[in-house]
Amino acid sequence: MAHETEWTGGCMCGAVQFQALGNASWVAICHCESCRRHTGGILNAAAGFPAAKVRFNGDPSTYASSPGVRRYFCRVCGTSIAYQSEHWAEDIHLFVGTFDECRKMKPEFHIFAEEHLDWLAISDHLPRFRTTPSAGETI
Numbered sequence: 370m371a372h373e374t375e376w377t378g379g380c381m382c383g384a385v386q387f388q389a390l391g392n393a394s395w396v397a398i399c400h401c402e403s404c405r406r407h408t409g410g411i412l413n414a415a416a417g418f419p420a421a422k423v424r425f426n427g428d429p430s431t432y433a434s435s436p437g438v439r440r441y442f443c444r445v446c447g448t449s450i451a452y453q454s455e456h457w458a459e460d461i462h463l464f465v466g467t468f469d470e471c472r473k474m475k476p477e478f479h480i481f482a483e484e485h486l487d488w489l490a491i492s493d494h495l496p497r498f499r500t501t502p503s504a505g506e507t508i
Contacts, residue, residue, distance in 0.1 A: 378468040380448035385427035385441075387450070389418045389463060395502075396465065396474050398495070401481035407432075407440050408449045411486055414465035415452060416474050423461050482508050 376393075379386030393416035404413040429451070430444040437455035442448060452462040465474045479485075482497035499506040 376463075376468055376470070378463065378471075379427075380443035380446050380450060380467065382443065382446035382448075384445040385425060385429045385443045385448070385450060387426070387463065387467075388424050389416075390422040391418070393418055393474065394460065395478075396476050397478050397480045398476045399480050400483075400485040402484055403434055403438075404452070404481075407434065407442075407452075408464065411489060413449075414474070414476055415462040416465055416468070417457075417460050417462050419459055420453065420461040421459070423463065478502065 373390045374392060376389040377386065378389075396414065396416045399413045399415055404415075405411060407413075427443075429441040431439040431441055434440050439453045440449065441451040441453070443450065448467065449464055450467050451464060453460070465471050465476075468474055476493075476495060478495050479491075479497040480501050481499075483499045485491070485497075497508050498504065499508050
């Protein structure tokens with residue numbers, strides 16, 4: 370029987386850790402204002418996994434940042450960990466910077482690129498979606 374890849378990660382203080390089985394469905398760089406505010410960064414990288422394949426150790430706190438959206442974070446150290454939306458109810462988006470081996474999580478595209486900060490120069494050649502790939506519009 371084939372063994373699934375196990376990804377691990379967690380917050381800065383170690384109070385919340387996670388395991389994700391299998392490969393990410395996608396890895397993207399998000400430019401949306403909500404992610405900027407949630408993480409405190411000028412952009413955010415996330416990896417999509419089926420929620421059924423992700424297990425948390427510890428008790429992440431959640432914040433309903435908008436209707437149908439939960440953002441996960443550590444209540445001890447404040448690390449932003451994940452995003453989950455009713456729009457993609459079967460998935461959870463884990464923030465790449467929280468993975469133990471985040472260097473192996475290579476982005477495939479940019480999302481919400483229309484919200485890109487105009488003073489930030491991005492030199493990669495990845496596709497840039499106005500919102501999400503499912504909407505289909507690139508810029």
